[in-house]
Amino acid sequence: MITASDSPSPPVAWVTIVLKDVNDMSPEFISPNETTVAENIPANTVVLAIKAIDKDEGRNSYIEYSLAPAPPEGGEGPPDSSDLPFVLGPVDGLLRVSGPIDREIRSTYTLAVTARDRGDPPRTSSTRVIVRISDENDNAPVFDPRRYSATVAENASLGASVLRVSATDVDEGRHGRVRYVIAAGDPNRDFSVGEDSGVVRVAKNLNAERRSQYVLTVRAEDEAEPEARRFDTAALAIAVADVNDNPPTFLDSPYLAYVVEGAGAQALPAAVLTVAAFDADAPPNNQVRYFIKEGDNDLFKINASSGEISLHRALDRETQAEYLLTLVAMDTVTIVTN
Known part of the structure; x- marks a missing residue:
């Protein structure tokens, strides 16, 4: 209010002063700077709404957003120049997926987001946004190698280790934990496998004469939900080595043979009979x-x-009517008398 007086009744006039905004305020981020998304999420999915405010007015308060890879912590070294699987809406600030995301390739993205107003000159603010990638069970366990072979003596003690199979799963958490089971090839359960260790052990007394070869199918599966569980299989060939645990056995003991007396010298030596002993072991x-x-x-x-x-x-x-012979059948170790 301005007053001018030169008489007892001064006139009064009202004056309005309008303050013109100057672009003296920078944008301020008010949205979270960290989020988590699942790998393999579809393209164009919104993962975060980025929001900044500017206390100026008019064009000075209009904000545009831009996105770039963030430089390393501490400012040392160049920013990651690899393609980012994200795009940022310049007006709405919506961060969306623009390409495939694979946690096994990269588990965290650090983004540099810039908010720029439309002042003249413009003012900017920047912030780091961290996007963490959560695991999906998109990888199966993998045996390496896929074929194993081993030899175990038939007299191996119960619990004796035969060999260890191994499979790896590059997923995370329970999706990457592997458990083992013998899926086929051992209906008698002569062998067992450690659920966590993958160590194959002798579970029952072996007998090379009963079975000398096994081809087991070992299954490795992760610990995802049953409907999402993934697995791989490997073949394990086990040879049961023979041990000399069976003595020779004469098949028709006792033997009886008849010989005519008085055989001439021209007929000698003369065959009397042939004996045979059977040994259930394997060669030699x-x-x-x-x-x-x-x-x-x-x-x-x-x-x-x-x-x-x-x-x-x-x-x-007339001199001697009967002869008794004691025979011995001997393998590499065992001697049997008949």
């Missing part, structure tokens, strides 16, 4: 050799390999 533990332990070694001989007994001198029934 089942190779049998034969010997005469007791009896007349001058009259009778035995072929050590074939078991054929032969007469080498003429017999006289």
Whole structure:
């Protein structure tokens, strides 16, 4: 109000003063600067609404947003120049997915967001926005190698370690934890596998004569929900090595043979009979050799390999009517007498 007076009744006039805005305020961010999104999220999905305010008026308060890779912490080194899988709406400030996101390739993105008003000259503010990528179960466990082989003695003790299988899953958390199970090839459950360790062990007494070869299918699966669970399989060939745990056994003991007395020298040696012993072990533990332990070694001989007994001198029934021979069948270790 301005008053001018030159008489007892001064006139009064009202004056309005309008203050013109000067662009003296920078934009201020009021939105969160961190968010988490799932990998494999569809393109164009909004992951964060970025908001800044400017206390100026008019054009000085209009804000435009821009996006760039953030420089490293501390300002040392250039910013990440790789393509960002995000776009930022310049007017609405909506941060959207623009490309594929794979947590196994990159788990965190640090973005530099700039808010710029339309003043003359414009004022800007910047902030860091961190986008963390949460894991989805998009990778199956992988065996390396996919085929294993091992040999175990048939007399191996229960719990003896055969070998360890291994599979890795590049997912995170329970999606990346692997458990093992024997899925096929061992209906008798002669072997077991550590659920967490992958160590294959002897679970029952083995017998190479019963079964000398196993081909197991080992399954590795992650711990995702059953409907989302992923797995891989590997083949494990196990050879059961024979141990000389079976003695030779004569098949038709005792043996009886008849020989005609008075055989001429031209007919000697003459075959009497052939004995046979069976050894249930595998080669070379089942190779049998034969010997005469007791009896007349001058009259009778035995072929050590074939078991054929032969007469080498003429017999006289009136002198001796019967002969008793004690035979030995021997493998590489075991001796059996008959």
